[in-house]
Amino acid sequence: MLLNDVQLARFTHLKHNMLPLTLLKGAQTTQMMVELKNGETFNGTLVNCDSWMNLNLKDVVCTSRDGTSFYQMPECYVRGNLVKYIRVSDDILTQVSEEAKKERTPKPARGGRGRGRGTFGRGNAGFGRGNDAGRGRGENANRGQQNGRGRGDSTRGRGDSGRGRGDARGRGQSSQRGRGRGTN
Amino acid sequence: MSGRKPRENILNLEKSLDKEILIKFNGGREVIGTLKGYDSMVNIVLDNTKEFIRDVEDHNKLKWAQDPENSAMLVQVTRNLGIVVCRGTSIMYLCPVDGTYEINNPFIGDEEEEEQ
Numbered sequence: 001m002l003l004n005d006v007q008l009a010r011f012t013h014l015k016h017n018m019l020p021l022t023l024l025k026g027a028q029t030t031q032m033m034v035e036l037k038n039g040e041t042f043n044g045t046l047v048n049c050d051s052w053m054n055l056n057l058k059d060v061v062c063t064s065r066d067g068t069s070f071y072q073m074p075e076c077y078v079r080g081n082l083v084k085y086i087r088v089s090d091d092i093l094t095q096v097s098e099e100a101k102k103e104r105t106p107k108p109a110r111g112g113r114g115r116g117r118g119t120f121g122r123g124n125a126g127f128g129r130g131n132d133a134g135r136g137r138g139e140n141a142n143r144g145q146q147n148g149r150g151r152g153d154s155t156r157g158r159g160d161s162g163r164g165r166g167d168a169r170g171r172g173q174s175s176q177r178g179r180g181r182g183t184n
Numbered sequence: 185m186s187g188r189k190p191r192e193n194i195l196n197l198e199k200s201l202d203k204e205i206l207i208k209f210n211g212g213r214e215v216i217g218t219l220k221g222y223d224s225m226v227n228i229v230l231d232n233t234k235e236f237i238r239d240v241e242d243h244n245k246l247k248w249a250q251d252p253e254n255s256a257m258l259v260q261v262t263r264n265l266g267i268v269v270c271r272g273t274s275i276m277y278l279c280p281v282d283g284t285y286e287i288n289n290p291f292i293g294d295e296e297e298e299e300q
Contacts, residue, residue, distance in 0.1 A: 036276065036277070038212065038244075038276070042277075043291075047194075048194035049194060050194045054194055054195075054226075055194075056194045056195045060279070061290055061291075062279075063291075065244060066244075069286060070286065070288065070289055070290060071284055071285065071287065072283075072284065072285055072286075072287045073279045073280075073283065073284045074280060074282075074283035074284070075279060075280065076277055077194075077195040077226070077277060077279070078277045079226075079272075079275055079276055079277065082210070082276050
């Protein structure tokens with residue numbers, strides 16, 4: 001009974017939560033009207049949009065803010081942060097929600113992948129820990145390594161290596177960040 | 185893979201390289217120039233850039249003046265800026281100059297609806 005109610009609640013929640021960007025993505029290749037913050041409007045066909053709501057329109061009619069001059073443009077790129085609102089046709093809503101329902105079914109597979117990645121990441125952290133601790137501290141570090149590799153006493157192993165792990169993580173992250181900056 | 189931003193540009197500026205584009209900036213400035221370069225943040229390098237001078241009283245209107253060759257014609261007043269790096273964050277919209285032209289009101293039928 002309870003389970004059914006929860007499932008029902010989740011289902012209705014998904015049904016009503018039409019995310020703006022999802023709608024926009026679904027509205028690709030349809031006619032829409034975009035008003036910018038400065039009052040200019042663009043009537044055109046959406047070619048593409050991204051998660052910043054940047055829009056790529058084609059066959060656009062641009063209307064000035066006073067509504068007196070009109071420009072025909074073959075295409076136009078509008079920056080998302082300057083959009084005030086977008087008008088889409090009414091039938092988009094039903095069309096997109098139907099598409100979303102279809103896409104919802106294969107979701108469990110994605111969760112599985114996510115877990116896999118998580119363990120992989122931990123494995124990496126383990127390597128880093130071993131190296132750093134080994135160099136840095138004599139006795140404690142050795143213990144840490146043994147426990148870490150053998151995995152005999154799970155509780156002790158974690159407890160002992162707790163400090164070492166903290167150090168190693170700190171180093172590992174800082175070096176990664178450093179690299180990141182370098183490439184950027 | 186999906187953790188990193190794919191940063192795929194939704195606009196293909198490759199095809200506009202070495203062609204004239206019009207850029208309108210955040211505060212209302214408008215420039216025309218030849219597209220020489222761009223990046224994933226839509227920062228843009230323009231060559232032979234011309235900025236449209238705006239009306240002193242109404243900054244939303246462009247300034248027009250008599251064409252020196254043909255006094256019956258009005259032309260937009262511009263100033264030359266040469267080569268310019270345009271910051272992507274302050275770009276409002278951009279479009280190719282080729283194929284962009286002023287037209288008469290195409291919404292005359294649904295004017296009242298627009299007004300609401």
